[in-house]
Each structure stands twice: as C-alpha cells, then as structure tokens.
Amino acid sequence: MADVRFLDATRVFHGAWRPAVDGVSLDVRDGELLVLTGPSGSGKTTLLRMLAGLEPMDRGSVLIGGKDVGRTAPDKRGVSMIFQGFALFPHQSIRENIALPLTMRKNSAKSAAARVQQVAELCGIADHLNSKPDSVGYDVRQRATMARAIVRRPGVVCLDEPLAGSGVPLMMRGRSPIAALQRELRITTLYATCSSIDAWSIADRIAVLDSGRVQQLGTPAEVFDKPATIAVAQFLGQPGMNLVTAAVADGVARMGGLAVALTSTQASTLTGHRVVIGIRAEDLAIGAETDGIRATTVLVRDTGRDYLVTARMVVDGEESDLVVRHAGGPVPAKGESVVLGVRAGAALHLFDAGNGVRLPD
Amino acid sequence: MSVTRPVAVPGRVPAGTRVAKRLTGGAWYLVVLLVGVIWLIPTLGLFISSLRKASDISDSGWWTVFTHPAQITFKDYSNLFANKGIIQSLWNTVLITVPATVLVVFLGALAAYAFAWIDFRGRDWLFVVVVGLMVVPIQVALLPVAALYRNLHIFGTILGVVMFHVGFGLPFAIYLLRNFFAAIPRELLEATRMEGGSEWTIFRKVIVPLGLPAIASLAIFQFLWVWNDLLVALVFSNAKTQPLTVALQSNMRQFGSNIDILAPGAFLSLSVPLVVFFAFQRYFVQGLMAGSVKG
Amino acid sequence: MDEPLSAAPAAGAAPAAGPPAPSGPGPAPHLFSSADHGRSPLRIPVRVRAGFLIPAAVILAAIIIWPAVDSVWLSLHNHDGSKWVGLHNYKTMFTDSATLTALKNNVIWVVCAPTIACALGLMFALLAEKIRWSTAFKAVIFMPMAISFLAAGVIFELVYQQDPNQGVANAVAVGVHDTFAKSSQYPGARPRPNEGTEAGGGAFNTVHTYQAGSVVTVPLVGLQAASLPGKAAQAAAPSAAPAPDQIEGTVWLDIIYGGGGKPGSIDPGKKGMPGISVKAIDAATGKSAGSASAHNDGTFTIKGLKPGASYRLELPGSNFAQPYRGIQWLGPSLVTPAIIASYLWIWAGFAMVLIAAGLASIPRELQEAARVDGANERQIFWRVTVPLLAPVLLVVLVTQVINVLKVFDLVYVIAPGSTLPNANVLAVQMWNVSFGGGQDQGLGSAMGVFLYALVLPAMYFNIRRLRREKKEGGR
Incomplete structure (x- = not known):
C-alpha cells in the first residue's frame, strides 16, 4: 500500500519571511491521482520535493504506506519524480535514460534490459530506445520520462509541472499519456500544476494550495462547485469567480440591486458585517429587465464560442468589475450601460469577508 | 570560431x-x-x-x-633530433604539461562542482577569494615556493614545476568550470540523486559529461599555458628537468650562432600548440570568452 | 539557471517560528541545504564535501596564498631573510636606477600595449565583418595566441635582425627607404688623395680649376674592382680637343683587378665608372654650371659652359653614399617599442575575438534605429556601437593591463644582453634580482609584492564584475 500522509509538514527557506509550506496535513489514497494546484509560489513543488526527499522538513513528517520516511534516503522511499522539463540526460540514449534507476541500483544488466524493454513497450516508445532525447519529439520525451519513473515499480510518482512551458495546448493535456498511464497502472500519483484546467481534467481529487497551506481538498466537482475559500474560488475556473463585497443588514446581503438572504447558520458563523458574494461568469446574464445590477461595459472579449463581457458597477462609490459569459443575443458595445441579472438556478457563493472562508449553506 | x-x-x-x-x-x-x-x-x-x-x-x-x-x-631538424639535450627537454615538456593539465582539470572540476552545487558555510566568500586569486602574479610566489621546495627536496624536480602550474591554474579552472556547471539544469542532478546517486556518481555521470565543453576549453588553455611557459620552468627546473622552452632560451644569447638549433627548436615548440589550436579552436575561443579576466 | 550564488549559506536557518527576515522573497531553494537540523535525508557528510574541496584548497594555500603572505614577510627582511630591515627594500627599489628604468618601461607598456591592442582588435573585428572568409582571417590573427613567448621571441629576433639581408623588418625598412632615396652606385669610392678634396656631404671637388675646352681625368680608388657594374668597360681617354664650351674627361677606377698599372694613368684593365655624375662649378660664382654622367668607358662631356671661364669639377656625394642599413630595432631607444610590437602581434587576436563577439551581440535594431533617425555611419559608430561595446572594451583593457604588468618572457627572450637594461621591466628585474645572479630574496620579494599591489585594482574589478553577474542571476 502506497498511501501518502503529510502531517504538519513545514518548510521555511533561509531568508524567507514566511514558510514555503506551512503546516500541511494531507492524505493521499493508494492509487489515487491527486493534483496539487495553486498559483506559482504556493508550495506545491516544495511539498513534492519533501515527499521525494529532495527537501528537508523543518517540522512535521511524511508517511508512505504508514511508515515515516523523514530519515529515509530519496532512493529508498519508493518515490519517483518527473521533473519540469523532464530531466532526460542529453548525452545518453532513451534506453540508458530509462535504465538509469535500475543501473544506479546495480540491477543485473540482463534483467534491467528486459525491464526497460517492457516499460518502453508499455509507454509506446520501444522504437525510440536508441535515440538521443534531443532527436525525438516532445511526445516521446514525455513518454520516456514516464517510463523512467515507473521502471523501478515505485509506490508513488510525483510530477512537478511536467507540462509547464511545453506548448501543449491546455485542452489537449487531459489526453496526455501521463494521465492515461497513471489510470492504467494505478500508481499513487501527485501531480503539481499551476493550470486549473489540468487539475480539472485529470484529477481524482484536487488539493488547492495557497501561501503554503491547503485551502481545499476534494473532487474536481466539489472544489469547483463549493470552493472553500476566496482563494480557491478565484483560482479555479476560467475566468475566475466574480467576487464582490456586500454589506449585511437584517440577514440580507446587499450589493447594488442584488440582495441575498443569509440563512441563520450563515449569519451565526459570520465574523463581521460584510460578506463576499461569489458568482461565476456563467451564472450572470445581460438582461433587459430593469431589476438587477447596473453596470457599464468596459471590455468585451470574444472567446470563439461566446463572449466574455467585463462590466463595471459602482456601489457606494466603490468600483468593482464583473465578468459575464454571454452566449446569445446582441453583444453590448464598450461603454454601453447594461443591467446584469442572475440566471435562474444559479449558485451564489458566500464567503466571510474577514477570513475568506466559505459560509455554510 | x-x-x-x-x-x-x-x-x-x-x-x-x-x-x-x-x-x-x-x-x-x-x-x-x-x-x-x-x-x-x-x-x-x-x-x-x-x-x-x-x-x-x-x-x-x-x-x-x-x-x-x-x-x-632538413638537416637542422635531423641535427635537432639527434641532440640528446633537446630531446630530453622535449620529453620533459610532455612530462610537465600532461600531469599539470590533467590535475588542474580534475581538481578544478571537483572544486567547481562543490562551488556550484554543494552548499557549505562561506561558499560565496570563498569563491570571491578564488576569483581574486586569478590575477595574482606568479612573481609574488616564486621565492617562497622555491624555499618550500628546497625544504621538501623537490626543487628542480618535475613534480615541483607541475605543482606550481597546478596551483596557478586552479583559480581560473574553478572559475570557468563553476560558471558552466552551475548552468546545468538542477533537475538532472536531482534525477540522479533520486535514484540513490552519491555526489561522486553525480559528478561522474552528470557533471563531467554535461560539462565536457567547458572541461575541453580548460584543458586546452591549461595545456597551452604550461607547454608555453618559460618563467616557472626557469626558476623551478634544473638542467636535467628543464623543458624545451628553457633549453632553447639558454641558446638565445648567441642568437646568430645558435640559429640552427633555435629556429627548428622554436618551430618544434610552437607546432604542438598550433596543432592543438587549429584542432580545438572552438573550445579555445569559448574558454577565452568565459575567462577573459585571467591574467 | 538561477543557481543563487548570492544566497548566504543557509546555516542553521530559522525554523518556522524564527524571526522573519526582512529580505523579501527568499532565494530559490538550494539543492542541498545545510539547514537541515539533522533531519534531512540529503545531508552531505562533511568528509564528502571536504573530498571535493580539500585537494584544491591545499594546493591553492601552498602555492598561492601562503607564498603571497610570506612574500610580504620576506620583503621586510634582508637578502637571505636573516635580518629584519623594515621598508629598506622598498626604498632601495624606488631609488635603484635599474628598477626605475624598469618602472618607467612598465608605465610605457601599460599605457601603450593595452590601448593599441584594443584599437587593433577593434579594427580587425570591424574589418572581419566586411569580408566573407572572416573565419580564416580571424584564425590567422588569432593564431599567435597559441605560440609561446619563447617561440615568439625567436620569431621576432629573426624579424628584427639588423642585417637587411636577414631581418625582414629591416629588409622592408631599406626597401621603403631606397624607394624614396636612391642608393648610390659606388659607396666608399674616393679620388686619389692628391686629386680631390672632400667638400662635405660626401662630395668631392677637384683641387685644380679647369677652363672650358680642357680635358680632366678623375681617377678614383676605394672600391673593389669586382663591385663595378657589369656594363663598365675598359676606360678610355677623353678626346684630345673638346669644343670650347665643353669640358671632357674620364672617371675611372684606378685599380687593376689583381694588381699592376700606374696610379693616375688609364692603363689597360682599368675600367670606367658608368653613371657617375660630374658637376662643373663656376670657380668665380661657386654656382653649378652644368653636369654630365659618365659613359660605360668612363668618359663624360659637360656641355654649355662659357668658353674661357674656369671651373672646378665636383663629384656629388650621392655617388658615394654608404647604403642605408635599416633601423636598429633592438638598440637602446627602440627596443621597448619593438618588443611591444611583438606583444601586439600575439594579443591583438585576443582583443579581436572578444570585441567581435561583443559586436555580434549588439542588437542590430539599435544601429538601424539610429540610421532611421538620420545618423550617418560615423555617428552610429561613435554614438551607438562604441558605447555598447564599452563593457567589452573595458574587459579587454583590464585583462591586458594585468597581462602587461606581468610581462616577462618576451622582454627576457627578445632583448639582447646589451640593451636588456633599456628594455627592463619589473618582472624581469625581479627575476634578475632574485634568481639571475642577484640572489636577494628581500628585494625580489619587495618587487613581487609591488607587482601584486599593482594588479589589486584589477582584482577588485573582477570581483565587482562577479558580484554584478551574480545579481543578474547565475551566469
């Protein structure tokens, strides 16, 4: 069993003013593909490196299969790592690259060769074994690095931004051989990425990190539908969620022409007198009614399928921008006044303005 | 180029x-x-x-x-090759140049790896010292090292000449290689480390193969520097261990009458560096650019 | 690669609760942090770290660092290190005339060599841009970098040979000289002692005056018969009765090859001196009245003289001037420039390669932008190219200054013993004092320390450059 457990894992870099990873506790189930996501600098990579043994921990512990590996050398942990840019040795053939974990462990040449062949076939690169990494395409390199990661039958594979800067279109990444292989082999996999779309498309579960802390852990649907904090709401989704501050009075949050009634549980957990109302762009509509949020169009972007209309509203002298996904009907011109309405059945998200935490439903 | x-x-x-x-x-x-x-x-x-x-x-x-x-x-050449002293000195040049080059490259690469990838207390400060040592004129060390060699009884030996060249070759070697090694992607080192590679393994399997262009530059530089040296050998070698440059130099004062030794000897002395230069011009120029502040 | 050289060694890094350092976002994580509290599986054992560093460190300490310190100590002692003499050696150094000459020459070197090398390098780099096979050109210019100073010394010793028949420099110098000043045909020839007087500038006048219409014989000696031109024929006597407005005569070499003959008479076997020029000088006014040059048989006829007037004959000095022997390159006055020239031959290629790389790295847009703005080529060169090249030029200059301060081999090898004192530089003087007979450790060390002090600014320059590079991130 290669489940992974972080307990209060903390890492402070010398000279840094806050921990890179700050008391992270996280359970990863055996065979699961967990995506670690969050803006760059949120601590994803450091967390992986702590698991792999490349980064010391200042506090806390890491358990693999229930065993504390804090003092275990990287090569004895049963963890392999796929680095950003793949880290294939340019002076060695693909075969030698894949065999590296075996040769370093002094496996017999014969069994190593057989295993390399087997893994290469599994990854579909058996034809390229004698090429140098620089002479093959991106896809082969990607598969080769995966082959190297699984050749020694690790319990856990860590992927550190494997597609960053690769030029692979966002939408294509879900079909990457890495994800496909992982599903097939059911190796516990931790996949760090900045792209929320990556996270969305391949993850069994997503852990959203921000400022070195886990903001939320859940299935993609959970995280998308019920973001636990403002940070998660902003990070996930394209575009991120619209967030506007509203004042609470008499159990109702008001924002311009919009009024949201708070439940009693919500009201009781509220720490201040303000909430942040979150509405996804998909849940807003440009309507003809007079009842709604009055705003002025400041930007219209054509995404190809629909339009993203940015409208600026002014409440109590404060400006805030809302993004609306506008599919049909006439497109408002820049500078035009519009009235925004909330679609029927739309989800409204309420967050405590003080600590950014989602208010219970 | x-x-x-x-x-x-x-x-x-x-x-x-x-x-x-x-x-x-x-x-x-x-x-x-x-x-x-x-x-x-x-x-x-x-x-x-x-x-x-x-x-x-x-x-x-x-x-x-x-x-x-x-x-x-070709009579002068055949005379030259029949001259035991000259042949001995040519052999001495080889005996001095090869170890001095190999040692500088090897020890310099080890230290450069430490400076690039091993974090230790005072590392940056020490590296500044190394850079400072690049310009130290060898004149300042001649007398004390001569005294040291006399105490160690290696004055006049090839070992002494070699060690002096190694000492004065190291700062540049460390500087040149450290800059190159530091540019090797960290992931390659970590990939090896992840599989249980020791520092020594990383050095051998990652740093040396990937650092080869810089190592080649350095080796050529050091080779030319030692092969062409006169002053160090003039001070630290004796009649038996003197390299070609010193042997020829002793003929310079009677230039006219010794021209039959000097001309072919000098050409012999410069032909080896010239071959090296034309064969490895690219690395030579690279090394020059990378370390253009060496004195 | 952002390998953070500038990161302070992470010794005992603050744990989570430690005081927040005000330094903003920390450096990129190190691969191997020593801030590991014994918890890191990555801790590199001290003996491993030492294994990488100690060998180099020991050698550096033994060969450079300790000797540099010891030199200071030695420089404060007498010749064998037995007695403390304070700054006496330094005083000697700055009062001794040989050292002062060396110092003066070092100044000449430092002022001239780096700047000229830079200028040549810049010229060659620009030149190389204009041609297609610049690679070959650069290789030729750059090649001397691979040659030892000793070999270069032999090469230039040959170039600077005094005899224009051996040294190519003087061969060229003589060639150029003789193109502008014609060489004489009969160097060293002179009249028989009683037949003429020297008139200054190597010319000869006849003792007697002659009237127009008379005959003059001019026997010359002081020349080997073998060195007469091939066209010289048996000397012939002038015609007995020249026209009244003419003077006729014969100029011949009054020697017979192998001996014999009577001085002053045109004997068989004596040959005329073709081409020699003879002037008639009016005895009254001292002005030239006419001239002629001798035929193959030595006869000449000066025409257009006033009948009856008396003339002296002059054989102008140009007939007899010694040939131009070229320049004494390695003489006292030129030896330093000559050695600097050989230094430039070696190092111009270095400057060229660095400057060419600098030129190549200048974004073309900058020059084009200037051109679009109406700048002419000259303005672009001085206002755009040169300022952008300035950092490279500075590096070349500094490198060359360090080099030049330490120059030893070239001077030691090229300068002949007689002019070595004139060509002396500090490094050579240091060698002379310490090893080449002086055996004065104290004075030698003082010179070594002084040389070291001279390169200290360059050391500072290097370190500053390193720090800047670090700030720009790694390389």
Missing part, C-alpha cells in the same frame, strides 16, 4: 566609418589580405629559416628561398 559568428549577417550594415563608403568590397579584401600577410610573415620566416643551413641564414634573408628552393634542407 563558431561562437564569434559575425559572418556577414544579411542586411547588417557594419558600423564602419566614412572610409567604408569610399572603399569598395575589393579594397576591403585587399586590406584584410595585407594584414593577414603581415601577421603570417613572422611565423613563416621562422619556419623557412628552420629549413635552411646556418650559413645560408647569415648570408641572405629567408625569402631568397622563393628564388633558390634548393636551399631547403
């Missing part, structure tokens, strides 16, 4: 002066040809002189060979 590369970039108007406009393309070639010939003539003169009899050399200029090709003879 592939690294320098400014070969007629299309559309590039060179930053010339007004003269540029007056001279047509052909005239530039003429100027270049003239400069090139001026630069070649001294070496050519030595080469031709080495192929003439001493009596011919004192009678007429080497350029008379073009009208009297019969003057060409």
Whole structure:
C-alpha cells in the first residue's frame, strides 16, 4: 500500500519571511491521482520535493504506506519524480535514460534490459530506445520520462509541472499519456500544476494550495462547485469567480440591486458585517429587465464560442468589475450601460469577508 | 570560431566609418589580405629559416628561398633530433604539461562542482577569494615556493614545476568550470540523486559529461599555458628537468650562432600548440570568452 | 539557471517560528541545504564535501596564498631573510636606477600595449565583418595566441635582425627607404688623395680649376674592382680637343683587378665608372654650371659652359653614399617599442575575438534605429556601437593591463644582453634580482609584492564584475 500522509509538514527557506509550506496535513489514497494546484509560489513543488526527499522538513513528517520516511534516503522511499522539463540526460540514449534507476541500483544488466524493454513497450516508445532525447519529439520525451519513473515499480510518482512551458495546448493535456498511464497502472500519483484546467481534467481529487497551506481538498466537482475559500474560488475556473463585497443588514446581503438572504447558520458563523458574494461568469446574464445590477461595459472579449463581457458597477462609490459569459443575443458595445441579472438556478457563493472562508449553506 | 559568428549577417550594415563608403568590397579584401600577410610573415620566416643551413641564414634573408628552393634542407631538424639535450627537454615538456593539465582539470572540476552545487558555510566568500586569486602574479610566489621546495627536496624536480602550474591554474579552472556547471539544469542532478546517486556518481555521470565543453576549453588553455611557459620552468627546473622552452632560451644569447638549433627548436615548440589550436579552436575561443579576466 | 550564488549559506536557518527576515522573497531553494537540523535525508557528510574541496584548497594555500603572505614577510627582511630591515627594500627599489628604468618601461607598456591592442582588435573585428572568409582571417590573427613567448621571441629576433639581408623588418625598412632615396652606385669610392678634396656631404671637388675646352681625368680608388657594374668597360681617354664650351674627361677606377698599372694613368684593365655624375662649378660664382654622367668607358662631356671661364669639377656625394642599413630595432631607444610590437602581434587576436563577439551581440535594431533617425555611419559608430561595446572594451583593457604588468618572457627572450637594461621591466628585474645572479630574496620579494599591489585594482574589478553577474542571476 502506497498511501501518502503529510502531517504538519513545514518548510521555511533561509531568508524567507514566511514558510514555503506551512503546516500541511494531507492524505493521499493508494492509487489515487491527486493534483496539487495553486498559483506559482504556493508550495506545491516544495511539498513534492519533501515527499521525494529532495527537501528537508523543518517540522512535521511524511508517511508512505504508514511508515515515516523523514530519515529515509530519496532512493529508498519508493518515490519517483518527473521533473519540469523532464530531466532526460542529453548525452545518453532513451534506453540508458530509462535504465538509469535500475543501473544506479546495480540491477543485473540482463534483467534491467528486459525491464526497460517492457516499460518502453508499455509507454509506446520501444522504437525510440536508441535515440538521443534531443532527436525525438516532445511526445516521446514525455513518454520516456514516464517510463523512467515507473521502471523501478515505485509506490508513488510525483510530477512537478511536467507540462509547464511545453506548448501543449491546455485542452489537449487531459489526453496526455501521463494521465492515461497513471489510470492504467494505478500508481499513487501527485501531480503539481499551476493550470486549473489540468487539475480539472485529470484529477481524482484536487488539493488547492495557497501561501503554503491547503485551502481545499476534494473532487474536481466539489472544489469547483463549493470552493472553500476566496482563494480557491478565484483560482479555479476560467475566468475566475466574480467576487464582490456586500454589506449585511437584517440577514440580507446587499450589493447594488442584488440582495441575498443569509440563512441563520450563515449569519451565526459570520465574523463581521460584510460578506463576499461569489458568482461565476456563467451564472450572470445581460438582461433587459430593469431589476438587477447596473453596470457599464468596459471590455468585451470574444472567446470563439461566446463572449466574455467585463462590466463595471459602482456601489457606494466603490468600483468593482464583473465578468459575464454571454452566449446569445446582441453583444453590448464598450461603454454601453447594461443591467446584469442572475440566471435562474444559479449558485451564489458566500464567503466571510474577514477570513475568506466559505459560509455554510 | 563558431561562437564569434559575425559572418556577414544579411542586411547588417557594419558600423564602419566614412572610409567604408569610399572603399569598395575589393579594397576591403585587399586590406584584410595585407594584414593577414603581415601577421603570417613572422611565423613563416621562422619556419623557412628552420629549413635552411646556418650559413645560408647569415648570408641572405629567408625569402631568397622563393628564388633558390634548393636551399631547403632538413638537416637542422635531423641535427635537432639527434641532440640528446633537446630531446630530453622535449620529453620533459610532455612530462610537465600532461600531469599539470590533467590535475588542474580534475581538481578544478571537483572544486567547481562543490562551488556550484554543494552548499557549505562561506561558499560565496570563498569563491570571491578564488576569483581574486586569478590575477595574482606568479612573481609574488616564486621565492617562497622555491624555499618550500628546497625544504621538501623537490626543487628542480618535475613534480615541483607541475605543482606550481597546478596551483596557478586552479583559480581560473574553478572559475570557468563553476560558471558552466552551475548552468546545468538542477533537475538532472536531482534525477540522479533520486535514484540513490552519491555526489561522486553525480559528478561522474552528470557533471563531467554535461560539462565536457567547458572541461575541453580548460584543458586546452591549461595545456597551452604550461607547454608555453618559460618563467616557472626557469626558476623551478634544473638542467636535467628543464623543458624545451628553457633549453632553447639558454641558446638565445648567441642568437646568430645558435640559429640552427633555435629556429627548428622554436618551430618544434610552437607546432604542438598550433596543432592543438587549429584542432580545438572552438573550445579555445569559448574558454577565452568565459575567462577573459585571467591574467 | 538561477543557481543563487548570492544566497548566504543557509546555516542553521530559522525554523518556522524564527524571526522573519526582512529580505523579501527568499532565494530559490538550494539543492542541498545545510539547514537541515539533522533531519534531512540529503545531508552531505562533511568528509564528502571536504573530498571535493580539500585537494584544491591545499594546493591553492601552498602555492598561492601562503607564498603571497610570506612574500610580504620576506620583503621586510634582508637578502637571505636573516635580518629584519623594515621598508629598506622598498626604498632601495624606488631609488635603484635599474628598477626605475624598469618602472618607467612598465608605465610605457601599460599605457601603450593595452590601448593599441584594443584599437587593433577593434579594427580587425570591424574589418572581419566586411569580408566573407572572416573565419580564416580571424584564425590567422588569432593564431599567435597559441605560440609561446619563447617561440615568439625567436620569431621576432629573426624579424628584427639588423642585417637587411636577414631581418625582414629591416629588409622592408631599406626597401621603403631606397624607394624614396636612391642608393648610390659606388659607396666608399674616393679620388686619389692628391686629386680631390672632400667638400662635405660626401662630395668631392677637384683641387685644380679647369677652363672650358680642357680635358680632366678623375681617377678614383676605394672600391673593389669586382663591385663595378657589369656594363663598365675598359676606360678610355677623353678626346684630345673638346669644343670650347665643353669640358671632357674620364672617371675611372684606378685599380687593376689583381694588381699592376700606374696610379693616375688609364692603363689597360682599368675600367670606367658608368653613371657617375660630374658637376662643373663656376670657380668665380661657386654656382653649378652644368653636369654630365659618365659613359660605360668612363668618359663624360659637360656641355654649355662659357668658353674661357674656369671651373672646378665636383663629384656629388650621392655617388658615394654608404647604403642605408635599416633601423636598429633592438638598440637602446627602440627596443621597448619593438618588443611591444611583438606583444601586439600575439594579443591583438585576443582583443579581436572578444570585441567581435561583443559586436555580434549588439542588437542590430539599435544601429538601424539610429540610421532611421538620420545618423550617418560615423555617428552610429561613435554614438551607438562604441558605447555598447564599452563593457567589452573595458574587459579587454583590464585583462591586458594585468597581462602587461606581468610581462616577462618576451622582454627576457627578445632583448639582447646589451640593451636588456633599456628594455627592463619589473618582472624581469625581479627575476634578475632574485634568481639571475642577484640572489636577494628581500628585494625580489619587495618587487613581487609591488607587482601584486599593482594588479589589486584589477582584482577588485573582477570581483565587482562577479558580484554584478551574480545579481543578474547565475551566469
């Protein structure tokens, strides 16, 4: 069993003013593909490196299969790592690259060769074994690095931004051989990425990190539908969620022409007198009614399928921008006044303005 | 000289002066040809002189060979190769140059790896010291090291000459290699480390193969520097261990009468570096650029 | 690669609760942090770290660092290190005339060599841009870098040979000289002692005056018969009765090859001196009245003289001037420039390669932008190219200054013993004092320390450059 457990894992870099990873506790189930996501600098990579043994921990512990590996050398942990840019040795053939974990462990040449062949076939690169990494395409390199990661039958594979800067279109990444292989082999996999779309498309579960802390852990649907904090709401989704501050009075949050009634549980957990109302762009509509949020169009972007209309509203002298996904009907011109309405059945998200935490439903 | 590369970039108007406009393309070639010939003539003169009899050399200029090709003879060379002292000194040059180059490359690479990838207390400060040592003139060390060698009884030995070259070659070696090693992607080192590679394994399997261009540059530089050295060998070697440069130098005072040794000897002494230079020009230039502050 | 050289060694890094450092976002994580509290599986054992560093460190300490310190100590002692003498050696150094000459020469070197090398390098780099086979050109210019100073010394010793028949420099110098000043045909020839007087500038006048219409014989000696031109024929006597407005005569070499003959008479076997010029000088006014040059048989006829007037004959000095022997390159006055020239031959290629790389790295857009703005080529060169090249030029200059301060081999090898004192530089003087006979450790060390002090600014320059590079991130 290669489940992974972080307990209060903390890492402070010398000279840094806050921990890179700050008391992270996280359970990863055996065979699961967990995506670690969050803006760059949120601590994803450091967390992986702590698991792999490349980064010391200042506090806390890491358990693999229930065993504390804090003092275990990287090569004895049963963890392999796929680095950003793949880290294939340019002076060695693909075969030698894949065999590296075996040769370093002094496996017999014969069994190593057989295993390399087997893994290469599994990854579909058996034809390229004698090429140098620089002479093959991106896809082969990607598969080769995966082959190297699984050749020694690790319990856990860590992927550190494997597609960053690769030029692979966002939408294509879900079909990457890495994800496909992982599903097939059911190796516990931790996949760090900045792209929320990556996270969305391949993850069994997503852990959203921000400022070195886990903001939320859940299935993609959970995280998308019920973001636990403002940070998660902003990070996930394209575009991120619209967030506007509203004042609470008499159990109702008001924002311009919009009024949201708070439940009693919500009201009781509220720490201040303000909430942040979150509405996804998909849940807003440009309507003809007079009842709604009055705003002025400041930007219209054509995404190809629909339009993203940015409208600026002014409440109590404060400006805030809302993004609306506008599919049909006439497109408002820049500078035009519009009235925004909330679609029927739309989800409204309420967050405590003080600590950014989602208010219970 | 592939690294320098400014070969007629299309559309590039060179930053010339007004003269540029007056001279047509052909005239530039003429100027270049003239400069090139001026630069070649001294070496050519030595080469031709080495192929003439001493009596011919004192009678007429080497350029008379073009009208009297019969003057060409290999007698000076055969005499040179029959001269035991010269052959011994040539052998000494090899015995000094090869270990001095290998040691500097090896020890320099080890230290450069530490400076690039091993974090230790005072690392940056120490590296500044190394950079500072690059310009120290060897004159400042001659007397104390001579005394040290006398105490160790290695004064006049090849070992002493080699060690002195290693010492003064190391700062540049560390500087050049450290900069190159530091640019090797960290992931490659970590990938090895993840599989249980020790520092030594990383050094051998990752740093050395990937750092090869810089190592080649350094090796060529060090080779030329030691092969061509006169001062160090003049001080630290004796009649038995002196390299070719010192052996020839002792003939310089009677230049005219020793020309039959000096000309072929000097040509022999410069032919090896010249071959190295033309064979590895690219690395030579790279090393030059990377370490252009060495004194 | 952002390998953070500038990161302070992470010794005992603050744990989570430690005081927040005000330094903003920390450096990129190190691969191997020593801030590991014994918890890191990555801790590199001290002996491993030492294994990488100690060998180099020991050698550096033994060969450079300790000797540099010891030199200072030695420089404060007498010749064998037995007695403390304070700054006496330094005082000697700055009062001794040989050292002062060396110092003066070092100044000449430092002022001239780096700047000229830079200028040549810049010229060659620009030149190389204009031609297609610049690679070959650069290789030729650059090649001397691979040659030892000793070999270069032999090469230039040959170039600078005094005899124009051996040294190519003087061969060229003589060639150029003789193109502008014609060489004489009969160097060293002179009249028989009683037949003429020297008139200054190598010319000879006849003792007697002659009237127009008379005959003059001018026998010359002081020349080997073998060195007469091939066209010289048996000397002939002038015609007995020249026209009244003419003077006729014969100029011949009054020697017979192998001996014999009577001085002053045109004997068989004596040959005329063709081409020699003879002037008639009016005895009254001292002005030239006419001239002629001798035929193959030595006869000449000066025409257009006033009948009856008396003339002296002059054989102008140009007939007899010694040939031009070229320049004494390695003489006292030129030896330093001559050695600097050989230094430039070696190092111009270095400057060229660095400057060419600098030129190549200048974004073309900058020059084009200037051109679009109406700048001419000269303005572009001085206002755009040169300022952008300035950092490279500075590096070349500094490198060359360090080099030049330490120059030893070239001077030691090329300068002949007689002019070595004139060509002396500090490094050579240091060698002379310490090893080449002086055996004065104290004075030698003082010179070594002084040389070291001279390169200290360059050391500072290097370190500053390193720090800047670090700030720009790694390389």
